[in-house]
Amino acid sequence: MNKQEQELQNPTSNPKKSIPPYMKAVSGSLGGIMEACCLQPIDVIKTRLQLDRTGNYKGIIHCGATVSRTEGVRALWKGLTPFATHLTLKYTLRMGSNAVLQSAFKDSQTGKISNHGRILSGFGAWCS
Numbered sequence: 001m002n003k004q005e006q007e008l009q010n011p012t013s014n015p016k017k018s019i020p021p022y023m024k025a026v027s028g029s030l031g032g033i034m035e036a037c038c039l040q041p042i043d044v045i046k047t048r049l050q051l052d053r054t055g056n057y058k059g060i061i062h063c064g065a066t067v068s069r070t071e072g073v074r075a076l077w078k079g080l081t082p083f084a085t086h087l088t089l090k091y092t093l094r095m096g097s098n099a100v101l102q103s104a105f106k107d108s109q110t111g112k113i114s115n116h117g118r119i120l121s122g123f124g125a126w127c128s
Contacts, residue, residue, distance in 0.1 A: 018111075021099035028095030032087035040083055041076035098125035 045063045057063035067075050101124045105117030113121070 018103075019099070021096050021103065024099040025092045025096030028091035028093075029088045031095075032089070032091040033084050035091075036080060036084035036087045037077070040078075040080045043083070044076050044078055094125045098122060101125060 041064065044067065045060055048063050048067060049057055049060070052063075057066060064076065098121050101121035102113055102117065105121055106113045
């Protein structure tokens, strides 16, 4: 019997390596930065349309094009720093606390987490 067949017969002999909580927190922060970079132009356009009392903009695309043409493309990312900071901290805290809570709910014998443990971990991270 070769090594691969042995691993298939005894899956507990090759346990998955768990990702440390700090790496999950880092991935959460990177996700927050990416989300902010993608959503900021839409948020700028939404705000401009909400504040447009004179009817300068005819719609979403016209607003985005007008802002880009008159103020430059970078104007679509005005206010990115506070928004990215907010999302980075939020997702770092959520992903990190979820990882810590999941490790607390793991079964010490098998290293697995039950569905109830996953739900409690997710709820605990959401509340943080």
